[in-house]
Amino acid sequence: MLEALGAYSVDSVEAADVVVFMTCCVREAADVRLYGQVASMKNIPLREGTPLSKRIVAVGGCIGQRDGQELVDKMPHLDVVFGTHNLASLPTLLTEAVQKGGHRVQVLESSTEFPTDLPTQREHEWAAWLPITIGCNNFCSYCIVPYVRGREKSRTIEDITEEAQRYVDAGVTEITLLGQNVNSYGRDLYGEPRFAQILKAVAGTGVKRLRFATSHPKDLSDEVIALFGELPCLMPALHLPVQSGSNRILKEMNRRYTREHYLELIRKVREVRPDIALSTDIIVGFPGETEEDFQQTYDLVKEVGYGQVFTFIYSKREGTPAAKMEDDTPREVIQERFDRLVELVQAQAYEQNQKDADATVEVLVEGTSKRDANLLVGKSPKNQTVHAPIPEGRTIDELAGTYVSVKVDTARTWYLSGTVVD
Ligand code: 5AD
Numbered sequence: 001m002l003e004a005l006g007a008y009s010v011d012s013v014e015a016a017d018v019v020v021f022m023t024c025c026v027r028e029a030a031d032v033r034l035y036g037q038v039a040s041m042k043n044i045p046l047r048e049g050t051p052l053s054k055r056i057v058a059v060g061g062c063i064g065q066r067d068g069q070e071l072v073d074k075m076p077h078l079d080v081v082f083g084t085h086n087l088a089s090l091p092t093l094l095t096e097a098v099q100k101g102g103h104r105v106q107v108l109e110s111s112t113e114f115p116t117d118l119p120t121q122r123e124h125e126w127a128a129w130l131p132i133t134i135g136c137n138n139f140c141s142y143c144i145v146p147y148v149r150g151r152e153k154s155r156t157i158e159d160i161t162e163e164a165q166r167y168v169d170a171g172v173t174e175i176t177l178l179g180q181n182v183n184s185y186g187r188d189l190y191g192e193p194r195f196a197q198i199l200k201a202v203a204g205t206g207v208k209r210l211r212f213a214t215s216h217p218k219d220l221s222d223e224v225i226a227l228f229g230e231l232p233c234l235m236p237a238l239h240l241p242v243q244s245g246s247n248r249i250l251k252e253m254n255r256r257y258t259r260e261h262y263l264e265l266i267r268k269v270r271e272v273r274p275d276i277a278l279s280t281d282i283i284v285g286f287p288g289e290t291e292e293d294f295q296q297t298y299d300l301v302k303e304v305g306y307g308q309v310f311t312f313i314y315s316k317r318e319g320t321p322a323a324k325m326e327d328d329t330p331r332e333v334i335q336e337r338f339d340r341l342v343e344l345v346q347a348q349a350y351e352q353n354q355k356d357a358d359a360t361v362e363v364l365v366e367g368t369s370k371r372d373a374n375l376l377v378g379k380s381p382k383n384q385t386v387h388a389p390i391p392e393g394r395t396i397d398e399l400a401g402t403y404v405s406v407k408v409d410t411a412r413t414w415y416l417s418g419t420v421v422d
């Protein structure tokens with residue numbers, strides 16, 4: 001959209017006439033950073049030769065949606081605020097800000113349509129993210145997402161398949177389907193979830209690697225689980241956020257499944273795909289979480305054996321039900337539990353990678369290592385990072401976006417390394 005206005009990207013704020021912040025408010029840290037960063041824009045001089053009399057600063061996304069006018073009240077040098085439902089208005093808002101000055105704040109309560117017509121630009125020509133739903137209906141008690149992203153909206157199967165086919169025809173070999181809860185895809189359109197149909201339809205485009213995120217355990221169906229054994233393109237990796245291993249806390253979180261249900265899902269998934277790499281999200285320090293509750297989370301992690309766990313300290317989000325819940329657990333106690341969990345997670349990641357310590361894995365090459373330009377870096381089917389020396393006579397430009405076989409010789413906590421054999 002900005003390119004259509006004649007803009008181009010630069011790699012420093014100093015060189016930019018227009019700065020757009022796309023924001024997240026899922027945890028407080030992102031909030032604090034945004035306010036700090038926008039404030040700092042005031043002190044950075046404009047580049048020489050710019051036609052503008054002032055740098056145009058815009059804030060969009062979830063914080064724009066939540067705070068709207070309040071952002072410009074607090075930071076008068078901010079020019080444009082837009083929300084999650086009107087990204088398409090950004091070019092107009094920026095143009096008006098340049099031509100007429102003043103503040104442009106536009107935040108809509110909801111969107112009527114799925115924003116499918118916006119221009120896109122991909123980071124890699126061989127991989128594409130494909131949103132299939134936006135918004136969320138789940139209202140987990142700690143989470144701000146449903147308030148800032150609105151209700152769940154699905155795109156039609158035809159729309160998604162057509163876009164996927166277009167990507168595949170253009171040379172994309174890896175597609176990742178996206179949504180807050182992909183498993184309930186289609187409920188708003190068809191009266192029932194049709195995620196399994198989407199997986200089959202996108203597999204039908206001939207894409208080599210298919211992935212998806214994120215799954216909600218309450219909606220992950222047997223039909224979808226079975227597809228891990230049926231669709232060769234569906235990669236053996238599943239991100240299934242558990243959040244807590246304590247049934248009492250899961251209930252307080254309004255997650256609508258139990259620890260037992262979750263473990264049963266894991267059992268079923270492994271039955272179909274024994275080698276599947278599992279990852280999850282966990283919140284430590286939810287209001288009222290006791291040592292016993294935490295211990296149940298710890299034990300669950302131990303029992304499952306994850307390749308990767310994203311751990312978060314609970315962050316109070318105003319406006320959510322959990323923000324009103326009492327909590328007298330000292331910060332140090334929460335931090336100590338968090339550290340204990342992180343230690344387990346790292347040990348587990350190392351242990352899981354050992355399973356592939358002498359495997360031969362197919363790697364989609366992405367580029368070179370930041371530390372060593374002679375090393376190629378790519379992703380295995382399980383989404384592990386893999387390093388290998390660039391074979392003699394080959395260059396990274398010709399390898400990027402292609403698949404190579406790597407014979408692994410070393411498995412570390414966060415990556416595998418080996419040599420290209422094919
Ligand atoms: N505090 C901490 N973590 C949170 N998440 C969502 N809301 C909060 C919160 N208030 C985490 C959940 C979710 C991930 C994307 O962010 O674990 O799965």
Ligand code: SF4
Pocket residue numbers: 136137138139140143144145146180181216
């Ligand atoms: Fe937030 Fe729960 Fe929706 Fe995920 S499923 S976005 S945690 S409300």
